Amino acid sequence: MTVVPSHAVGRVAAGVFDSVTDAVGNTPLVRLNRVVDDIRATVYVKLEYLNPGGSVKDRAARGMLLAAEASGELRPGGTVVEATSGNTGLGLAAIAAARGYRSIVVVPDKVSEEKKALLRAHGAEVHVTPGLRPVDHPEHLRSVALRLVEEIPGAWFAGQYDNAANPAAHRATTGPEIWGQTGGRVTHFVAGIGTGGTITGAGEYLKEASGGVVRVIGADPQTSVYGGGDGRIWYVEAVGHFLHPETEADVWPESYHVDVVDRIERIPDAEAIRLLHRIAREEGLLLGGSSGTAIAAALRTARALGPEEVVVVIAPDSGRAYLSKYFSDAWLGALGFPLTTAVTEPTVGDLVGDVDQLAAPVTLPSGLTVAEARQLVHGTEGLPVALQRAAAGPSVVAEILGSVTAATLADAPDGDPVSAHLAAPLPFVGTTEPLRGAVQRIGDHSGPVLITHEGRVVALVDASCLSAGTVEEHGGL
Template sequence: MDAHESLLELIGNTPLVRLRTPSDGRGAPVYAKLEYLSAGGSVKDRIGLRMIEEAERSGALRPGGTVVEATSGNTGAGLAMVAAAKGYRMIVVLPDKSSAEKVNTLRAYGAEVVVRPGGLPLEHPEHILNVAAGIAERTPGAWFAGQYGNPANPEAHYLTTGPEIWRQTGGRVTHLVSCVGTGGTISGTGRYLKEASGGRVRVIGADPAASVYSGGDGRPYFVEAAGRFRHPETVDDSWPDSYQREVVDEVLPIRDRDSLTTIRRLAREQGLLVGGSAGTALAAALRVAAGLGPEQLVVAILPDSGRQYLSKYFNDQWMLRQGFLDGDPAVARVGDLLPAARRAEPLPYLHHHAPVGEALAVLRERQGTGADPVVPAGPAPVGPGRQPTSMELAGAVSLAQLEAALAAGRAAVTDRVGDHLGEPLPVFGAGEGAAAALAELSGRGCGTAVVLADGHAVGLVGAGELAVLAGAEPKQGR
């Protein structure tokens, strides 16, 4: 019989597929390691199995026990699949930015899902790592997987992913490109390939441009399961023990737009439906390959399936609203109200700890700018000259609102502005049609909206401005 005794035997051993790349006689071939074809649908199946088996061997996890983990989704799914196959209870703590598909996948495996706010400092008691550790401590027979510091994480890739790539390429691989999340995939795989090749293989990390791994400021970004977010109020931002930095030769920053448009093209042009972090890895791999010769060989690890992101990255409406699509150039678009010079100016923005007196100064300065004197505010401060992301916009405050509160004695100039926020302003992507945006804004009874480009807030527009723009003749051929 050609059969397997257990689903666990189907973890790993994923295929390597050559991708079609622009061919002009230059550049190295690029091969994709399709981790979404593992049994549970992601590269994290490997560490799910390895971590649980090591916990069983050590006695940390016993029959009838409970597996607990904090994760953005894929590690939880890998652990939940293995836990289900082995008869363990599973509890997963997720940030609220995780896709609905990931949450539903975990529940389908029988896991108990606990959702907590994302974007919190590491020391916050509601940070997913702290919540998961607390659940494990309070639950009899529980074991906290702790992928960020678990040596079985990189070891799984040293023992499986690296040898597979070396065998599949016949030892011809010269460059490995992988995202850096916990660091386990790139560390374990890269270490094996360096050893097998006598140091010839170059290991390159692919990272969201805002992530701290590639030198970003750690602000929120839109690609799930990659990079490292750093909240500005985090005190100790120690990098994961599973990330062995000495293995990695270079880390390339990749913009969210490049990651997301790459996977959309890959699905439509080559039939490969993969997730956002795969787009980050592939965009970096294509950049690397373009500077090499045809005798070189680049392997990119594509971590998971695009089926987990159908409601986001492959949803035209979501992409357009976040400003990742440019929309129809034949009609007036919201972004037309923000010429390049205006987009380059930082959006007026307040940290929720800012005093009311500071907010009043900003708002009064904005009087007469064409939009209502309203500013968005959020949970994280924004550096000089930098627009916040849409994920940082937690509320809004108007001049009239604050002045009325002061006059009535409900507020003082020394109060935190966060204690006096109204609902967040509506947001529109720069590529959305002005007429449709005006209709939605009017229906919500709002006079001001935030304009997003590539997920970042680049300006404010008023209903009056949109009305003028929407009433213009449709533009042709822009």
């Protein structure tokens, strides 16, 4: 039997909490030692996956939920509803469960299977809706969530993108923690920009506490509109701002205060993913995709700094939620991203050669009529049709809806949308994928095959070329 000393009765030890709600925050800073190469500045990573719900979003989830209780928007027996890429939903689901609420989370179909499983494990009802929808589309995440709120009595919509309690949570916790942990020595703060809550709230606090000394750097996917990209889709989850081609007015989150950010570093997916693999193997930290984006931006920043300067970067979540993506050679290879392990046999990339010298196949926007598309596909055997702007460059694999040919459209009515006559999407193989495995994966397919590199289509070849180990670009495309 354990005897509790009399002097300890009525006192609570540090690190002991009444509920999971109180356990959010106070995550550690860990110094990077090996992936920094010859960088002289100190770089610390704040490990937000050590929050009880597994991510930095626990902070916003707690802040928004408690504020809703205080205002009366969320009452006992109510239902918490949110539209999210997963992590905010996980934080809300965990805290809602602890406080006796039902939770419903709307996620896009690109979210990892691990995240959906975790949401359900907390008792959340998960509604999966197609991604790549314009903001006002009825299947857009926010549209689905707001419709559920209207239908369910006592439902409350968290609305992290426009909820002032989101950045306020980071102003009250994340910023002060970083300032205290570094003894006020932090000079640069780096975070990804998604809803904008983390970089806004923590950035505002650190700038105020330092008298304006701390510089705030945003980490953004290369094509995200925050950093000046065209808004085309990317593969790192939970960061950036996507702009659908059919969006009439691009509205940024109210949680993101642009004036807080001094500079934005635009990080390609491949750079983020390659760094994730290094960090896992060289630093012992298994981190999620957006952490790779943020740390890549932090290392770029730190390379220009001296030994007295201190960079703190937010690592939003763990790589355990992405084992089927960023740490899966099958997923990585099919899209032409860097693999986790070295390949000792010939790859698809070895076969096709320098991807910069390949003539990427033409892609079409889905909004064309048959008559317009027919002019563009004349003389070709297969042509991917992508949901994108016509002149925006190579197609992203995730945006491809299907394929059409001149023969397919020959007898179709001129005024029909070309999207009404799509065949199945063409199979694709990635440049980093072992050639033998790629041939086995596409099976007995004959005809055109897309070659992908870092998530984008770079060539169209015939399947027989892959089998023969020689390549000739298909149809002159």
